[in-house]
Amino acid sequence: MDTIRHWINGALVDSKSGRRGDVFNPATGEVQKQVDLASEPEVDTAVAAAKKALESWQHASLATRTRVLFAYRELVNRHKDEIARMLTLEHGKVLSDAQGEVQRGLEVVEYACGLSDLLKGEISENVSTEVDSYSLRQPVGVVAGITPFNFPAMVPMWMYPIALACGNTFVLKPSERDPSVTAFCAELLQKAGLPDGVFNVVHGDKVAVDRLLGHPDVGAVSFVGSTPIAKYIYENGTKNGKRVQALGGAKNHMVVLPDADMDLAADAAVGAGYGSAGERCMAIAVLVTVGNAADKLLPKIRERIAALKVGNGLDPASQMGPLITRQHMEKVSGYIASGAQEGAELIVDGRTLKVPGHENGFFVGPTLLDRVRPGMTCYQEEIFGPVLSVVRVATYEEAIRLIHEHHYGNGTAIFTNDGGAARKFRHEIQIGMVGINVPIPVPMSYYSFGGWKQSLFGDLHIYGPDGVRFYTRNKVVIERWPDPRFRGVDLGFPQNR
Numbered sequence: 001m002d003t004i005r006h007w008i009n010g011a012l013v014d015s016k017s018g019r020r021g022d023v024f025n026p027a028t029g030e031v032q033k034q035v036d037l038a039s040e041p042e043v044d045t046a047v048a049a050a051k052k053a054l055e056s057w058q059h060a061s062l063a064t065r066t067r068v069l070f071a072y073r074e075l076v077n078r079h080k081d082e083i084a085r086m087l088t089l090e091h092g093k094v095l096s097d098a099q100g101e102v103q104r105g106l107e108v109v110e111y112a113c114g115l116s117d118l119l120k121g122e123i124s125e126n127v128s129t130e131v132d133s134y135s136l137r138q139p140v141g142v143v144a145g146i147t148p149f150n151f152p153a154m155v156p157m158w159m160y161p162i163a164l165a166c167g168n169t170f171v172l173k174p175s176e177r178d179p180s181v182t183a184f185c186a187e188l189l190q191k192a193g194l195p196d197g198v199f200n201v202v203h204g205d206k207v208a209v210d211r212l213l214g215h216p217d218v219g220a221v222s223f224v225g226s227t228p229i230a231k232y233i234y235e236n237g238t239k240n241g242k243r244v245q246a247l248g249g250a251k252n253h254m255v256v257l258p259d260a261d262m263d264l265a266a267d268a269a270v271g272a273g274y275g276s277a278g279e280r281c282m283a284i285a286v287l288v289t290v291g292n293a294a295d296k297l298l299p300k301i302r303e304r305i306a307a308l309k310v311g312n313g314l315d316p317a318s319q320m321g322p323l324i325t326r327q328h329m330e331k332v333s334g335y336i337a338s339g340a341q342e343g344a345e346l347i348v349d350g351r352t353l354k355v356p357g358h359e360n361g362f363f364v365g366p367t368l369l370d371r372v373r374p375g376m377t378c379y380q381e382e383i384f385g386p387v388l389s390v391v392r393v394a395t396y397e398e399a400i401r402l403i404h405e406h407h408y409g410n411g412t413a414i415f416t417n418d419g420g421a422a423r424k425f426r427h428e429i430q431i432g433m434v435g436i437n438v439p440i441p442v443p444m445s446y447y448s449f450g451g452w453k454q455s456l457f458g459d460l461h462i463y464g465p466d467g468v469r470f471y472t473r474n475k476v477v478i479e480r481w482p483d484p485r486f487r488g489v490d491l492g493f494p495q496n497r
Helices: 040-057 062-078 080-091 095-112 154-165 180-191 206-214 227-239 262-278 293-307 326-341 396-405 419-428 464-470
Strands: 006-008 011-013 020-025 030-036 123-128 131-139 142-146 169-173 199-201 218-224 243-247 252-256 284-290 345-348 367-370 387-393 411-415 433-436 472-479
Touching: 006 040, 006 180, 020 080, 030 080, 040 142, 040 169, 040 199, 040 206, 062 080, 062 095, 062 154, 062 180, 080 095, 080 180, 095 154, 142 154, 142 206, 154 169, 154 180, 154 218, 154 464, 169 206, 180 199, 206 218, 206 227, 218 227, 227 243, 252 262, 252 293, 252 396, 262 284, 262 293, 262 387, 262 411, 284 293, 284 396, 293 345, 293 367, 293 387, 326 345, 326 367, 326 387, 387 396, 396 419, 411 419, 419 433, 464 472
Parallel strands: 142 169, 142 218, 169 199, 218 243, 252 284, 252 411, 284 387, 367 387, 411 433
Antiparallel strands: 006 011, 006 199, 020 030, 123 131, 131 472, 345 367
């Protein structure tokens, strides 16, 4: 059986920890590979390689860094179908969805290719007599990324292209559930001309995470995952003096007003709720229907659910694949059961789904819960599966209050044909990313991605302008060249004249 190894200092490295994890094919339930799980000394080796490589990489010209990133962009684009297939085999999402993930990751690589413009400083001439002041953005140093299973190509690409563009070196700890993509991308970076040690991959679990959080040579940590772990990463990383951005969970609400185009809203709800089997932090999890909107919307959603094809992600006919593990499948099924037990109306039950030829796969079909109330477990917690909860409210104001009272604040959307209502929603809603007749408002690479409340720990969002700020430190220089008119000791506080 193939074993996925660490990538340290430009080479695949055999693990000495003696620990390995299983990598499943979620569609069949079979173990297809194993992955090495790093020990603390192995993490130390990767960090040491990154620290050594930093000595030269941080001084590499912008032209050199740009050439590497452009070459990497071309290599990823050339191999994007191969990368997508790796994703499908280990994550389970359908191939078209995997291809979309790679494309969105490429957009951040393309943004990072503009580093010569992104890293421009500012200058003010003659701030005092013959004194100039200017600012520089310089790399943090060795930085680390800890990434989730649901986007094994895209989320790491939200981090390392910008970090490398800014002159940092990088240690990535990807999910051990679907790790093949990161190993492949490490080799592509080397082929693109990235010097050895600038980018390293250590596979592992909590042992590797804790060592990265405590390592004195790691200056910053970027994380995407669940809220409890995001909070843990933030608290322990900052306690050890690191800069941390930790993106957590979500419970994204989609408000549907009575005047909305119900066919558009139904398409959006099904696509955003069940795409990638709901394993997206930007998935729509809650439909907030105002007035009589539910009575018009739900029949259309049920029609679309009935027509969905669930199966192996490599089957071109499949529109939705399995969940990542058997444990997660059981967890999602538990949320469905609790919703019904607590009084929700189970309109479509995905637990009954059977995929012919894949009876041991980790499948849960599209599920629809109506008349969900805010106090229910299925409403409060992030399910991260193909479950849509419908909450009925009487007014727009009640819908807003419902969203604001939830502890997550990642993304939201409103569907309406009323421009005034949409503008009011955009202005008033206390959520990080907002869609107007758009169900998954994931920002383009030249903006930044991040939520509010319990969906983000830290001050800066990921990629885009905030990514550049996160991976650089600002330095201000005040400069004067020797002039005999300004000699002599002055103990007073400096004044601009």
